[in-house]
Amino acid sequence: MTATLLNHLAEGPASAPPLLLGPSLGTSYALWDKVAPELSAAHRVVRFDLPGHGGSAPDLIGPGATVGDLAGLVLALADSLGIERFGYAGVSLGGAVGLHLALHHPERISSLAVICSSAHFNGAKPWQERAALVRREGLAGLAESADARWFTPGFSVPRLVRDHREADPGAYAACCDALAAFDLRDRLAEISVRTLLIAGRQDPATPPAHLREIADAVPHATLVELPGASHLAPAQCPEAVLTALRAHLGGTARRGMEVRREVLGDAHVDRAQARQTPFTARFQDFISRYAWGEIWTDPTLGRRERSMITLTALVAHGHYDELAMHVRAARRNGLSPEEIGAVLLQTAVYCGVPAANSAFATAQRVLAEEEQGGE
Template sequence: MTTKTLNHRAEGPTSAEPLLLGPSLGTSLALWDALAPELAVNHRVIRFDLPGHGGSPAGLIGPGATVGDIAGLVLRLADELGVERFAYAGVSLGGAVGLHLAVHHPERVSSLAVICSSAHFGGTRPWQERAAAVRAGGPAAMRELAGSADGRWFTPGFTVERLVEDHRAADPDSYAACCDALAAFDLRGRLAEVRTPTLLIAGREDPATPPAHLREIADAVPGASLTEIPGASHLAPAERPEAVLAALRGHFTGFAQRGVAVRREVLGDAHVDRAQARQTPFTARFQDFISRYAWGEIWTDPTLTRRERSLVTLTALVAHGHLDELAMHVRAARRNGLSADEIGAVLLQAGVYLGVPAANSAFAVAQRVLAEDGDI
């Protein structure tokens, strides 16, 4: 019985944040050979093969396939692996899959890197013609295309024979279906909807998706950043792995660093220093989770101001009776610009909807904290 799951390889600790790596058309998960072991130090790296490429079976997609169809296979793989939310990096078609996920399934993608890719791939006709030629020529057409792969993928004089061989061996019908997906892909009108922290990486010598294509995405996606890799063509992770690795590390591990900075700004140095001093090997992963996810992603999201986030946080803590946390966040609310009167108004509002006992306890905590700090 033919499996319906993309072939994949998982590396790194199972408890670490998942990072999915998507390949380009004609290649396999071997595209990430130089980077995956390094990225797996801090992530649960899951790299996959496109349909009919590498170890993935043919027949997962057919004529008229879309990037959304491939993205659906990626989500199915994540679901089968028990991965709900993940970071994602993809090259070319793999990058287009990442953009589709960020637009259509933003709740699944924590951060995104789009490498040597585009929000559109030069119109439908060239891809339709390539798909038709491959369907008509079969394996011979794939061998012919593989013969020109170096010129499309790498700067002059560079090659990775393993990837060229993967191109030769790809299933023609699946390859053609991926061409159909590229022909139909155009997300230019929806890039502004992306709220996932996004890094664009361009190969400065890339003829297929030149830096202007990545710049177009960076200009449209709020808060996105762009890195250009000198001396790299279309498969930058294979040709300039060190430079791509440095950019990805800075992007994907930067959440914890930004999170610690924001945590200090909101909660104060003394609190964060105490938390770090109490950290043990047993609690280290939890502290990293708090810094990376709560402070590095949620508190840095520009949709709400820090002032507004304090209003929400105070109410939530009163609702659940987390009085120790409430004391900490009363001080945080003052740092975020709330006055003592405004904090009192929040607690009074909570009393209406959460009950007098909850508000009574909350007022006692807030009064003590505000009095200690000389605010009342």
């Protein structure tokens, strides 16, 4: 049976924010070997192989392929994994795929990192010539010069060179066709996704000027230049790439902590942070990222509505300590005592009178404390 999906490797908790990692032409997902495991502590990391590279079938694309075709394969992979919205980071051709996704499918992309890549790849002719060469002679000759194109002198990753040599020539050439046709320079200003650009200062394939061009055009983009890095920065300078990606991807957690404080109050959050231990640190991070950074920031519902839903759910499950906290939060979110009472009265119908009785007792205590504090 013919494979229809890109070969991939998933790492990290299924409940964590998804992050897809795209490789460069000629490599496999092994390009991310020194980065992905670290990112998977806080993300559901999915790294994939391009068609004909690593474990991906070569017939997923053919002659005349475009970057849009490759982006479609990435979306099909995400769909198969039940991933609706995801962060994306890609190197070189993988970065071009990310730019296409951010421009044409912004509703699917929560953040974008473009690494050692470009909005264009120096015109069509060099890539057309390379595609013709590979179709005629295979990849052995190009693989011999891979280190010089990918790394600074004296550095090598034999696994990646082997992947280059063993890639399918037809699929590799089709990827060259995609690079030949790619040019988004006149549309970069339309990209609205939060974007990080990472350039290797020693990169001969996509020099820093290419990343600066994107950073200057994409609104609110951030550019990081890595000294001593060449074209495959995640393999050559993994710690520097990790540092930049963590700072970029941490935006959800930071916003989550802001909302958490706005809703629950500084005193409560400070107490929770003070009680945090190495054992509970990942759980606290999960709450900030997922509950507060993803759910409570979704503009579909306002905070008043979210407070009413939360109160009902807590009554239904008998979580009265949490209920007390969220009665206070409901008051911060603009609910009057009468409105809170109306919510609890409705829980008597749908959650049961005993549950509502306990809930009223908890809410009455909290509201009395609030009134005394006000006085």
